[in-house]
Amino acid sequence: MSVNVPTSIDLLAKARLLEERWQPHVVAELNDYQFKVARLKGGFVWHDHPDTDEAFLVLEGQLRIDLPSGAVHLGPGELFVVPAGMQHNPHADEDTLVVLIEPRGVRNTGSAGGERTAEQDRWI
Amino acid sequence: MSVNVPTSIDLLAKARLLEERWQPHVVAELNDYQFKVARLKGGFVWHDHPDTDEAFLVLEGQLRIDLPSGAVHLGPGELFVVPAGMQHNPHADEDTLVVLIEPRGVRNTGSAGGERTAEQDRWI
Numbered sequence: 001m002s003v004n005v006p007t008s009i010d011l012l013a014k015a016r017l018l019e020e021r022w023q024p025h026v027v028a029e030l031n032d033y034q035f036k037v038a039r040l041k042g043g044f045v046w047h048d049h050p051d052t053d054e055a056f057l058v059l060e061g062q063l064r065i066d067l068p069s070g071a072v073h074l075g076p077g078e079l080f081v082v083p084a085g086m087q088h089n090p091h092a093d094e095d096t097l098v099v100l101i102e103p104r105g106v107r108n109t110g111s112a113g114g115e116r117t118a119e120q121d122r123w124i
Numbered sequence: 125m126s127v128n129v130p131t132s133i134d135l136l137a138k139a140r141l142l143e144e145r146w147q148p149h150v151v152a153e154l155n156d157y158q159f160k161v162a163r164l165k166g167g168f169v170w171h172d173h174p175d176t177d178e179a180f181l182v183l184e185g186q187l188r189i190d191l192p193s194g195a196v197h198l199g200p201g202e203l204f205v206v207p208a209g210m211q212h213n214p215h216a217d218e219d220t221l222v223v224l225i226e227p228r229g230v231r232n233t234g235s236a237g238g239e240r241t242a243e244q245d246r247w248i
Binding site: 006007008009010011012027028029030031033035052053054055057059067069070072073074075077079080081101102103 | 130131132133134135136151152153154155157159176177178179181183191193194196197198199201202203204205208225226227
C-alpha cells in the first residue's frame with residue numbers, strides 16, 4: 001500500500017473497519033509521520049512518549065485523555081496534542097474512533113510498554 | 125498561544141472563524157509540524173513542495189486537488205497526502221474548510237511563489 005495512489009482516504013470509513021480495540025492501524029504517511037486510526041473503549045495505561053508529541057483527533061464518540069493536570073475531553077472533529085514527555089491515559093466510555101498522528105515507530109504504550117503494546121506498521 | 129494548554133481544539137469551529145480565503149492559520153503544533161486551517165474557494169496556483177509531503181483534510185465542503193495524473197476529490201472527513209515534489213492545484217467550487225498538516229515553515233505556494241503566497245505562522 002502506498003500513499004502515492006491518488007485517491008482520498010475516508011478516515012471514518014477506515015476506522016469503522018477496525019474490530020479490535022486499542023490496535024492502531026496506519027492509513028497514510030506524511031514524510032516520516034503516520035496517520036493511524038484506532039477504536040478505543042475503556043481505559044488504557046498511563047504512559048508517555050519522551051521524544052515526541054502525539055496528536056489525537058476524534059472521528060466518532062467521546063474521548064477523555066487523563067493528564068497529570070486534569071482531563072481533556074474530545075468529541076468528533078476535536079484535536080488534542082499531548083506534549084512529549086507528558087504522562088497521559090486515554091479513556092472512552094463507549095466505542096470511540098480516533099486518528100493518531102505521530103512519527104513512524106511510536107509505540108502505543110510509550111515508555112510504559114507491557115501487555116497492551118500493539119504491533120507496529122499494520123495498515124488498513 | 126501554546127499547545128501545552130490542556131484543552132481540545134474544535135477544528136471546524138476554528139476554520140469557520142476565517143474570513144479570508146487561501147490564508148492558512150495555525151491551530152496546533154506537533155513537534156515541528158503544524159496543523160493549519162484554511163478557507164478555500166475557486167482555484168489556486170499550480171505548485172509543489174520539493175522537500176515535503178503535504179496533507180489535506182476536508183472539514184466542510186468539497187475539495188478537488190488537480191494533479192498531473194488527474195484529480196482527487198475530497199469531502200468532509202477525507203484525507204489526501206500530496207507527495208513531495210508532486211505538482212498540485214487545489215480547487216473548490218464553493219467555500220470549503222480544510223486542515224493542512226505539514227512541517228512548520230512550508231509556504232502555501234511552494235516553489236511557485238508569487239502574489240498568492242500567504243504569511244507564515246499566523247495563529248487562530
